[in-house]
Amino acid sequence: MANTKGKVYGVSLGPGDPELITIKALKTLQHSDKIYYPASVSEKKGNSSFSLPILRELGLNDLQLHPIPLKMSYDRSEAEGAYYALFEKIQEDINQDLHVSVVSEGDISFFSTFAYLLKHLKANAISYEMIPGVPAFILAGAKSKLPICTLSDKVLVDPNVDSPEDLLKRLQENDTIVLMKVSKVKDWIADFILEHQPELFYGEYLGTDKEFITDDAEVLRDRRIPYFTIIILKKLKKDKG
Structure with a gap:
């Protein structure tokens, strides 16, 4: 039987610039009793969150904000466990008639770990809504x-x-390639671009005070490429067709 008390919202924060959140997403957060946000857990660097500075910049009350601790790993079983633990908390929240938001950088349905929570919500007939946003x-x-x-x-x-x-x-089969999660290409991407000469856009931490952009592949040779990086390669017109 469906729970008709509280409700869950999957809210897209946008790519990093707080001004790029949608009006609907902002209003949802402002009227939420609790806001859960992802926080990366690292043995070397401690805890960090890309979402938290955005939420604070939006003027939300710290008492609304609750971290979801997630270890950065290609092994997604730990993320599955973290989101199941979150689901159990949310079950308690909605039984108390609370409105709960779970946020994601970029868009909630685009490479978002919200998918791990979604299957539990659906299986238990918990009411939810997904609010789209601007992908990076x-x-x-x-x-x-x-x-x-x-x-x-x-x-x-x-x-x-x-x-x-x-x-x-x-690149030969497409006109534009958008590379995300670029850890696999970081050791050779500069040489590739210099050899094949596609049009390049490179951006780190877009929309934040750490933003760095370039179209010069030489700059990437010795650069440490972080997780929050987007690379766009466009086939040159002479190579099309």
Whole structure:
């Protein structure tokens, strides 16, 4: 039987700039009793959160804010466990007639760990709503001052490139490649770009005070490329067709 008391909202924060949150998302957060946000747990660096500075900049009360501790790992079983523990807390919240928001950077349905929570909400007939937002690669397109695509251009958003050969094949098959989660390419991406000469946009921590952007592949040779990085490669017109 469906619970008709509280409600859960999956709220998109946007890519980092607090002003890029939607009006609907902001109003939802302002009227939430609790806001759960992801916080990375690292043995070397301690706890950190990309979401927390955005929430504070939006003027939300710290008493509303509750971290979801997540270890940074390609092994997603720990994230599954963290989100099941969150689900159990949310069950208690909605039984107390609370409105609860769970936030995600970018868009809530686009490479978001909210998916781990979603299956528990659906299985238990808990009422929820997902509020869309601006993904980081859309901000990257604006920062590049170039269109990501026009007319019949094919665009591939790719979080998992294994090799230069793999990337070259995908660039030949598409007009624009958006690389996310770029840890696999960081050791060779500069050489690849300099050899094949695609149009480049590179951006770190877009929309934040740590933002760095460039279109110069040489700069990337010795640069430490962080997790929150977007790379856009566009096939040059002479290579199309």
